[in-house]
Amino acid sequence: MxxxxxxxxxxxxxxxxxxxxxxxxxxxxxxxxxxxxxxxxxxxxxxxxxxxxxxxxxxxxxxxxxxxxxxxxxxxxxxxxxxxxxxxxxxxxxxxxxxxxxxxxxxxxxxxxxxxxxxxxxxxxxxxxxxxxxxxxxxxxxxxxxxxxxxxxxxxxxxxxxxxxxxxxxxxxxxxxxxxxxxxxxxxxxxxxxxxxxxxxxxxxxxxxxxxxxxxxxxxxxxxxxxxxxxxxxxxxxxxxxxxxxxxxxxxxxxxxxxxxxxxxxxDRTRILTASSVMEKAQTTLDVNVGPRVAARALRENQTSVVYVTGPRKQFLGTVTEDEVLRALREGRQSLDGYVSTERVRTVTEDTAVADLFADCAESQHPVAVLDAKGRLAGVIPRITLLSALASTTPHEVPALDGPAEVDLVGAKGDPA
Ligand SMILES: Nc1ncnc2c1ncn2[C@@H]1O[C@H](COP(=O)(O)OP(=O)(O)O)[C@@H](O)[C@H]1O
Ligand SMILES: [Mg+2]
Incomplete structure (x- = not known):
């Protein structure tokens, strides 16, 4: 009801x-x-x-x-x-x-x-x-x-x-x-x-x-x-x-x-839309304690080349690439620990405005990681997703109204959301 x-x-x-x-x-x-x-x-x-x-x-x-x-x-x-x-x-x-x-x-x-x-x-x-x-x-x-x-x-x-x-x-x-x-x-x-x-x-x-x-x-x-x-x-x-x-x-x-x-x-749509509204599910997310064999299989099955690694409280730790998974396999390791890097991926929070994502997306080697308030991985944003999200929300072509004076009162421009 x-x-x-x-x-x-x-x-x-x-x-x-x-x-x-x-x-x-x-x-x-x-x-x-x-x-x-x-x-x-x-x-x-x-x-x-x-x-x-x-x-x-x-x-x-x-x-x-x-x-x-x-x-x-x-x-x-x-x-x-x-x-x-x-x-x-x-x-x-x-x-x-x-x-x-x-x-x-x-x-x-x-x-x-x-x-x-x-x-x-x-x-x-x-x-x-x-x-x-x-x-x-x-x-x-x-x-x-x-x-x-x-x-x-x-x-x-x-x-x-x-x-x-x-x-x-x-x-x-x-x-x-x-x-x-x-x-x-x-x-x-x-x-x-x-x-x-x-x-x-x-x-x-x-x-x-x-x-x-x-x-x-x-x-x-x-x-x-x-x-x-x-x-x-x-x-x-x-x-x-x-x-x-x-x-x-x-x-x-x-x-x-x-x-x-x-x-x-x-x-300004890039100010209204947030990271959480454009992010996607990370293809491959694994706990840091899984072995390289499991990681290799997951990468193969998901057709991706990077693992997003999480810790015991599901907090995001960083990424491991396909090459490193293979290296861990060769070196006979039991977990991904020691291979996780934070260098290749930028992190942002869920409420980050899309306008503030561009630099991170450009500089991040892998899709940007979106973290929730507890530091857990909420999703990722590949560059292409960011671009297509913007393309689908470009302002419509709108014919002029008779009384545009009214619209000035809205304050849509003034307040930098
Ligand atoms: N008690 C009232 N008596 C007569 N007209 C009223 C009264 N309250 C509101 N109005 C009129 O009703 C319209 C809507 O007012 P209101 O509900 O206060 O709008 P808003 O909250 O969106 O500014 C306005 O034209 C206003 O002048
Ligand atoms: Mg009122």
Whole structure:
């Protein structure tokens, strides 16, 4: 069952909303459809599901309806029409008390301008939602402390907010949401006010937390690079409508229409795509303790001339070439130990941008080794793979749009992802 399911969801502000809904039905752009009516269509016919543990990003320019959409997901706003289900429970027909309960137990929200209470400690701020929920003090403190630990602020628990930097304050906001212990987090431009470098840091931290906790996250941003970095899938909104839903790569390589294509046209793909998205499985990976006979057979069977050698904890040690395997055979050795070299192969981490791979690929005699956080071999990148990955993602030919001014707001060029 999806964590969140949205069907035919609409929100029209203003009056004469019935007439507005009738006019929107045929799919006309909202400004055209509602011309002359005292109504604004913020969200028009939204349909999507969010899987448990997924980071679902909603991306669009200012005014495209993102905040209105996310506020309907937790019942802060009542839809004009349509359905929102949270873990299968229809939210739009719940009575206020039941809605508050569901929100408390299932959904937390983090905002862009997250207001910390200045005279309360970081710990008290992090535990605020629990205080509102009426939890006893000891339990509150414990859960808030756990959450602060998760965001790396345990040492700051007893400080007052004015001691914290902007990035740290935003992490307290995240801690508050985590302390609530809900499975679903809604984040509305939660990082948008931060400097690029700090922002990058909290993005990394969110990804780490996500890997650990497996929360379901709906993350709103107007920043394409942020969307691409964080989103398992991305929904692109324009003028109230969702115009495409897909992975970062789907949206880059197969934009649904000219608008999306234009939106992503300026993205430097070599900065979005990472080593892990272009790497391949190493043909021949062997433990350092295997004998040269086994290695020789593996090379023959895989039709390759180099072994990627790993140690007892699967960590990458280096390479052994075909010639050396033969030498080890002649010398009657029982293992590859003593023949492993780190000279002939460059190593990079999984999150290395493709743009930063060229020098390594050029200088590495064998395909570059991609290592995970624990130093294990995640994959390799042969030169030819790097080149073909780039060829298949060169920007599409996109006809010019009528209103290119809008696109300048995206910030796709500015932020060096
Ligand atoms: N409470 C409201 N009353 C009237 N119009 C609103 C209200 N909230 C949002 N809008 C309008 O709905 C549209 C979408 O706004 P919003 O959801 O805030 O977009 P975003 O978060 O993408 O910037 C905008 O045209 C905005 O002016
Ligand atoms: Mg908004």
């Amino acid at each position: 999806p964590a969140l399911a949205v069907k035919s969801l609409y929100k029209v502000f203003g009056s004469r909303t019935d007439e507005a809904m009738r006019r929107l039905a045929d799919g006309a752009p909202r400004d055209e459809a509602l011309a002359g009516l005292p109504a604004t269509a913020a969200v028009i016919d939204a349909n999507f599901e969010v899987r448990p543990g997924e980071i679902f990003v909603v991306m669009g320019l200012s005014g495209s309806g993102k905040s209105t959409l996310i506020r309907m997901l937790n019942g802060l706003l009542r839809p004009t029409q349509g359905s929102v289900r949270v873990d299968g429970v229809e939210l739009t027909t719940l009575r206020p008390a039941a809605l508050r309960k569901l929100r408390r137990e299932k959904i937390s929200m983090v905002f862009q301008h997250f207001a910390l209470m200045p005279h309360r400690t970081v710990l008290e701020n992090a535990g605020y939602a629990l205080e509102v929920a009426g939890l006893p003090k000891a339990e509150r403190r414990e859960r808030a402390m756990d959450a602060l630990r998760m965001v790396g602020l345990a040492d700051w628990a007893d400080k007052l907010p004015h001691n914290l930097s902007g990035g740290m304050r935003q992490r307290v906001g995240l801690a508050r949401a985590l302390a609530a212990g809900t499975d679903i987090l809604l984040m509305d431009e939660a990082f948008s006010a931060l400097d690029p470098l700090i922002r990058r840091e909290v993005q990394d931290q969110l990804l780490e937390l996500q890997a650990e906790l497996g929360k379901t996250i709906v993350f709103i941003t107007h920043d394409l690079n942020e969307a691409m970095r964080l989103g398992d899938r991305i929904a692109v909104m324009r003028d109230g409508r969702i115009v495409q839903i897909g992975t970062a790569e789907e949206i880059l390589t197969d934009p649904a229409n000219d608008y999306v294509a234009q939106f992503v046209a300026d993205v």
